[in-house]
Amino acid sequence: MLTTNPFDDDKLREECGIFGIWGAETASAVVALGLHALQHRGQEAAGITSWDGHQFHTHRAMGHVAGNFDRDDVIRSLPGKVACGHVRYSTTGETALRNVQPLFAELSSGGFSIAHNGNISNAMKLRRDLVRRGSIFQSTSDTETIIHLVATSAYRSLLDKFIDALKQVEGAYSLICMTPEGMIVCRDPLGIRPLVMGRVGDAYIFASETVALDVVGATFIRQVEPGELIIVSDKGLRSIRPFANVRPRPCVFEHVYFSRPDSIVDGSSVYSVRKAIGAQLAIESPADADLVIPVPDSGVPAAIGYAQQSGIPFELGIIRSHYVGRTFIQPGDQVRHLGVKLKHNANKALIDGRRIILIDDSIVRGTTSLKIVQMMRDAGAREVHMRIASPPTRHSCFYGVDTPERAKLLAAQMTIGQMSDYINADSLAFVSVDGMYKALGEDFRDEANPQYCDACFTGDYPTHLTDQEEVAPADQLSLLGERERASL
Numbered sequence: 001m002l003t004t005n006p007f008d009d010d011k012l013r014e015e016c017g018i019f020g021i022w023g024a025e026t027a028s029a030v031v032a033l034g035l036h037a038l039q040h041r042g043q044e045a046a047g048i049t050s051w052d053g054h055q056f057h058t059h060r061a062m063g064h065v066a067g068n069f070d071r072d073d074v075i076r077s078l079p080g081k082v083a084c085g086h087v088r089y090s091t092t093g094e095t096a097l098r099n100v101q102p103l104f105a106e107l108s109s110g111g112f113s114i115a116h117n118g119n120i121s122n123a124m125k126l127r128r129d130l131v132r133r134g135s136i137f138q139s140t141s142d143t144e145t146i147i148h149l150v151a152t153s154a155y156r157s158l159l160d161k162f163i164d165a166l167k168q169v170e171g172a173y174s175l176i177c178m179t180p181e182g183m184i185v186c187r188d189p190l191g192i193r194p195l196v197m198g199r200v201g202d203a204y205i206f207a208s209e210t211v212a213l214d215v216v217g218a219t220f221i222r223q224v225e226p227g228e229l230i231i232v233s234d235k236g237l238r239s240i241r242p243f244a245n246v247r248p249r250p251c252v253f254e255h256v257y258f259s260r261p262d263s264i265v266d267g268s269s270v271y272s273v274r275k276a277i278g279a280q281l282a283i284e285s286p287a288d289a290d291l292v293i294p295v296p297d298s299g300v301p302a303a304i305g306y307a308q309q310s311g312i313p314f315e316l317g318i319i320r321s322h323y324v325g326r327t328f329i330q331p332g333d334q335v336r337h338l339g340v341k342l343k344h345n346a347n348k349a350l351i352d353g354r355r356i357i358l359i360d361d362s363i364v365r366g367t368t369s370l371k372i373v374q375m376m377r378d379a380g381a382r383e384v385h386m387r388i389a390s391p392p393t394r395h396s397c398f399y400g401v402d403t404p405e406r407a408k409l410l411a412a413q414m415t416i417g418q419m420s421d422y423i424n425a426d427s428l429a430f431v432s433v434d435g436m437y438k439a440l441g442e443d444f445r446d447e448a449n450p451q452y453c454d455a456c457f458t459g460d461y462p463t464h465l466t467d468q469e470e471v472a473p474a475d476q477l478s479l480l481g482e483r484e485r486a487s488l
């Protein structure tokens, strides 16, 4: 997949967050709050579209929710009782305003806006066919293919057109769409990306994570089921199942890293799962040491679990700056190097002379581990044992997480022993795949019919990867915009 982030691709980037509300007086203000709670899922850009019963209004901007959607004039320009929004981390299509969601188009049925979390793994192929048939794309985002498939569908009703479009799409999609007929919300048949439903007063809310419901004072009703399509209109709420039934395979990495620990994903508390993975790691890979130290932020719950299981004291040996975001993105090697140091610093008084177990949730390129282990040694650690609360990340994600290509994944290039040497640890261990499944409440991974998507660990992708398999890189390039090609 040609990802087009113009900056470095050091890490597993976040994905996207979506939030929609039907039937509240200050709909766009509520969406702004909800997006704020989902900011960890995408920090490149944000957008809100509202529907006032006659017209759609949109504001989209590069950057964070705060600074763009905390302004009265912006919220006032988004009137109506229906609104939806998006925070973006691009997976297909460059980081530019034309790709910022919600995307909007005037169709034969009227206005149509779409907010998408996920990635369509046959978007390039669909786009090539649509362009040959005369479609004129306004963006380079995979999401826009859905709009064109709806627009060109031979079915008569908007809903039938929409279902027809989704049946041609492969990959991951949680969607919130707004039309004059109502809000249409759906999750792909495998439920790869999350989506939940809540209520506040008489209004219905849909959001990527439950934390966004909490923040706006809404009550969690249930998750949108994999393969479910919900239509909310003045007539109420209607649920249909337009796809053939398959065993769902939600993304396991939501539990490991992406979701906020205070969210409930697939019915499980993310915090509890992370703690359980840490405990499992302590059982599978013990180490003789004085302290258990988390790599903040996402390593913290697993480190608590490891410490409780092993009986080794948990301490904050690394302090993080709250003024540096989840991933500090800066072009240029020198600044990037400074970035990690800005974010984390050793609590030297604690570390000096101790044997420590460092816990992080994942190793992607190894940038963080390499620097943190060195930081611990510089602070006087006697031994540094690194433990990782996920299996080795050996494969790229094509479902909405912007992973580096395989060649840049440390675990795809080295054995665990080589990785340990590379990061200069005294020992390195990862939780097993079955251990991760145990922490999720399963007995083991069902090899014949896995309970989760875990492709970045196992390489077992739950859908075709048509663009990877059928669209040659040269053709992929020809489908991209000029600016996108220049940024590669």
Ligand SMILES: O=P(O)(O)OC[C@H]1O[C@H](OP(=O)(O)OP(=O)(O)O)[C@H](O)[C@@H]1O
Pocket: 010, 011, 012, 257, 295, 296, 297, 298, 299, 325, 326, 327, 328, 360, 361, 362, 363, 364, 365, 366, 367, 368, 369
């Ligand atoms: O091996 P690497 O390429 O360095 O990537 C892995 C690191 O990236 C993530 O942290 P990040 O700083 O993005 O976010 P966090 O603050 O949520 O832990 C993850 O938690 C690991 O620490």
Ligand SMILES: NC(=O)CC[C@H](N)C(=O)O
Pocket: 014, 015, 016, 017, 088, 089, 090, 091, 092, 093, 099, 101, 116, 117, 118, 119, 120, 141, 142, 143, 400, 401, 402
């Ligand atoms: N990370 C995501 O979910 C991104 C959504 C969509 N594929 C985009 O690139 O805009």
Ligand code: SF4
Pocket: 192, 251, 252, 253, 254, 396, 397, 398, 399, 400, 401, 453, 454, 455, 456, 457
């Ligand atoms: S490949 Fe990994 S990150 Fe992507 S959806 Fe599957 S489990 Fe999640």
Ligand SMILES: [Mg+2]
Pocket: 295, 296, 297, 298, 299, 360, 361, 368
């Ligand atoms: Mg981290």
